[in-house]
Amino acid sequence: MPWRLLAGLVALLAGLLSGPAGARADPGPPREPEPLKAVSLQLLWHHQFQFAGYYAAVAQGYYRDAGLDVEIRSGGYDNQGRASAPVEEVVFGRADFGTSRADLLIHHSRGLPVVLMASIMQRSPLVFLTLERYGLTRLEAIGDRPVSLTLPSIGSQTRVSAETLAVLERAGIDYRTLDNSPPSWKFQDLLDGKTQLTPAYSTDTPYFVRKAGATPVEIKPTDYGIDFYGQLLFTSQRMLDDTPEIVAAFRRASLEGWRYALDHPRQIADLILREYGTRGPGYDQAFLLAEAERIRELMQPGLIEIGYTNRQRWQQIADTYRELDLIDHHSLDDFLRAALPPQPQLANLWAWSLPGLAVLLGTAGIAGYLYATNRRLISEIGRRRHAEKALRYHAERDGLTGTLNRRLFDENYQYEIDRAHAEGRALSLIIFDIDHFKLINDHFGHLAGDRVLIDIAAVTRTLLRATDHFGRYGGEEFAVLMPDTSLAEAGDIARRLNEAHRAHRVADGNSAIHYTVSLGVAALRPDDNSTDSLLRRADQLLYRAKRAGRDTLVSETSAIPATSPE
Secondary structure, eight states: OOHHHHHHHHHHHHHHHHOSTTOOOOOOSOOOOOOOEEEEEEOSSSSSGGGHHHHHHHHTTHHHHTTEEEEEEOOSBOTTSOBOOHHHHHHTTSOSEEEEOTTHHHHHHTTOOEEEEEEOOSSOOEEEEEEGGGTOOSGGGOTTOEEOOOOSSSTTOOOOOHHHHHHHHHTTOOGGGSEEOOOOOOTHHHHHTSOSOEEEETTTHHHHHHHTTOOEEEEOGGGGTOOOOOOEEEEEHHHHHHOHHHHHHHHHHHHHHHHHHHHOHHHHHHHIIIIIOOSSTTSOHHHHHHHHHHHHHHHOTTTSOTBOOOHHHHHHHHHHHHHTTSOSOOOHHHHTTTTSOOOOOGGGGGGSOHHHHHHHHHHHHHHHHHHHHHHHHHHHHHHHHHHHHHHHHHHHBOTTTOSBOHHHHHHHHHHHHHHHHHHTOOEEEEEEEETTHHHHHHHHOHHHHHHHHHHHHHHHHTTSOTTSEEEEOSSSEEEEEEETOOHHHHHHHHHHHHHHHHHOEEEETTEEEEOOEEEEEEEOOTTOOSTTHHHHHHHHHHHHHHHTTSSOEEESSOEEOOOOOO
């Protein structure tokens, strides 16, 4: 379309819309401001920075500008030890909005009319907290230790954490066998030895443990592949159906409050202390500012839009709940209806003005050109990123087994050595290789030998954490570097590796290849001045295991003979 003709069309449309010159609609008398709509928000816990966005939305007038008068109600436990239940408060109409955790999906799947509005924390703050002096760094090592976890069938305990159940399931632990008592949520129980493992929020309890002079150890759900959302904002189905404009306004103002709170943590900390109060004198400004930093890490505002919800991630959470038999079916469409961006409605298109449409028509040619150009650029960038990712993978991974190659393993080894020395952390190393691998190659062929190596890598991965570094260190030699792991715990893992490989068979046509491994286990010492000291000791222990007859492991403290296979 010629540009002059287009300009004329735009001018004509603008003239038609403007009406007769000088005509103005009579505004009439000024209207009285609409009264504010009173609504309430039930928190899951006591007043702290983890709810800072809502306090900021009140103080900065974001709720008022949205036409809302918001009452914020504290959570936690009452004087009778009853836990606040935001889901119950919202479902029965005693509160309009609430904060919750990923368990909200379970309530929805069981028929409770709750809907998600926003995912405030992209990561869960839940951790399993213990002390360094208890020597517990993995859940598998709980044994008969006294623990305090939010589990079913423990008397009057009203809170059950599906996240905790999921982690225990991944760790292969039957929660019914644990020496468990309801958590008091008092870190003093941990210091006094009443419990050696308790649930905690990474945003607060570790701070107080350090302040008390102890060294906290956090075992995270992500160590076991459980990655749930943290704090959620939700409402009832009734609220969404009857007053969708209020739900949208509350969500918008709350997220605006969160943006302000993260940009002004000191101001909001002072506001909490002045207007809302906290649980006790220890929850002072220094604590609230420390909590604010951990909250920022969980929300990741520099990477992810505040309140963002990902449908695929919720699908993964739902699949985890189904594995635990916590839900039978679910409707993510209903559950996420208020949290996902709304789809354009046809009726809304009539709100567009004709000049706006004319401008869109006028820029269509340019937009089309830019679109095509951008598509080509995006395609090229995507192709290059894919190629770069593939190159990086092949540069860092062993081509046959997919484990870390020697170069990347050495880099991780150096980093973990430096970190362990600097922070006084435990660090252990297992080195193992295949017994009589040459005979396997000679008898079955090198292709079968490759399949053995591939299977060894796959079997080993099932017994390791996400934080462990697993690499192929030589031809048939592998290494596992385990941060925050004592020698005793590493010995337990090495024993399970030994047993798992002895029981495994590698398919080779109509036959199966049986193999065993020998292992050396060593732990970092404070006087290890040489970077290679730990590696050298583990390697020497491996060869001691081979000289002892193979199919065994040797640790720095003693030889642990393997059980003879049947």
